[in-house]
Amino acid sequence: MQALVCQPTAAPALFSAEGAVGVIFLLTVALVVTGALIAVNANRLVRAVAGLAVCFTGLAGVYYFLLSPFLAMMQMLIYVGAVSILIAFGIMMATPEEQQTTGMKHRSILAGPLAFSVGALIFAALTVLGLKTQWQVFPRQGAFDIKAVGMSLLTTHSLVFELISIVLLMAIIGALVLAQRGRN
Amino acid sequence: MQLLNLYNCLPTYLVIGALLFAFGVYGMVVRRTVIGMLISSEFILAAASTNFMAFNRFLAPDPVVGQIFTLFIMAIAAAEAAIAVSIMIAVYRNYKTIETEDLVDLQG
Numbered sequence: 001m002q003a004l005v006c007q008p009t010a011a012p013a014l015f016s017a018e019g020a021v022g023v024i025f026l027l028t029v030a031l032v033v034t035g036a037l038i039a040v041n042a043n044r045l046v047r048a049v050a051g052l053a054v055c056f057t058g059l060a061g062v063y064y065f066l067l068s069p070f071l072a073m074m075q076m077l078i079y080v081g082a083v084s085i086l087i088a089f090g091i092m093m094a095t096p097e098e099q100q101t102t103g104m105k106h107r108s109i110l111a112g113p114l115a116f117s118v119g120a121l122i123f124a125a126l127t128v129l130g131l132k133t134q135w136q137v138f139p140r141q142g143a144f145d146i147k148a149v150g151m152s153l154l155t156t157h158s159l160v161f162e163l164i165s166i167v168l169l170m171a172i173i174g175a176l177v178l179a180q181r182g183r184n
Numbered sequence: 185m186q187l188l189n190l191y192n193c194l195p196t197y198l199v200i201g202a203l204l205f206a207f208g209v210y211g212m213v214v215r216r217t218v219i220g221m222l223i224s225s226e227f228i229l230a231a232a233s234t235n236f237m238a239f240n241r242f243l244a245p246d247p248v249v250g251q252i253f254t255l256f257i258m259a260i261a262a263a264e265a266a267i268a269v270s271i272m273i274a275v276y277r278n279y280k281t282i283e284t285e286d287l288v289d290l291q292g
Contacts, residue, residue, distance in 0.1 A: 022188025040211040052223050065191045066241040068251050078258045083265045090269035094276035119210030123202050130198030138245040152248045164259045171263035175270035
């Protein structure tokens with residue numbers, strides 16, 4: 001069963017092209033984990049946002065390894081380029097200077113270990129679930145390329161495509177209205 | 185070196201997704217400001233899209249569906265971040281703070 005979800009079973013040598021790809025993948029995963037650790041544990045909010053950007057850069061690499069360069073580019077464009085900058089703007093506009101930390105001072109001593117154990121439990125459960133399940137592989141029918149994605153967006157998934165554009169329009173208008181209110 | 189073949193295995197990506205989800209939940213619990221919780225929720229959404237992309241790469245018959253779903257998750261996440269930041273700015277105007285422990289007017 002493991003052979004089905006691990007496609008070439010032979011392990012590559014370290015100093016070959018495939019070995020270099022494997023090393024780059026490990027570095028990418030390290031980038032994801034480091035960024036996530038910084039984003040969740042940093043004391044200052046600006047550093048947390050920087051960790052978020054680092055983590056999402058690594059995640060773009062992971063998408064590249066999942067054979068979707070288009071999604072990797074979108075990840076860089078939307079998350080690293082837009083969402084991180086947006087959150088950084090939020091920190092600059094909505095936080096006074098002395099409050100830009102994460103507010104660790106008045107919280108219960110139990111909160112940290114409790115949160116850690118909840119996270120560790122969830123991680124362990126999901127990992128066991130992912131490793132133990134007998135995944136069923138279906139025969140492949142379509143192509144991976146961006147042309148197929150574009151065709152599908154305009155034919156099969158066109159309704160969802162229109163809906164998502166309405167959602168984004170609503171979000172823009174709603175953000176404008178919310179930020180406008182109370183301004184004198 | 186089986187370690188170098190990890191990128192061709194489905195469980196690797198599932199573990200990455202689980203790790204991101206756990207980081208998100210941990211951050212949601214441990215953070216005390218709205219911005220920290222927003223950052224953590226981005227991790228939860230990223231975990232979901234990682235899983236979609238992994239199943240799309242290894243198991244799905246039509247490898248377009250997962251990519252499109254991930255694209256939609258990204259759009260939703262961007263909209264959510266924009267709305268959350270504008271709500272934060274509105275809250276900050278009224279309360280002069282964004283720490284969750286000070287925003288307890290409805291608690292009575």
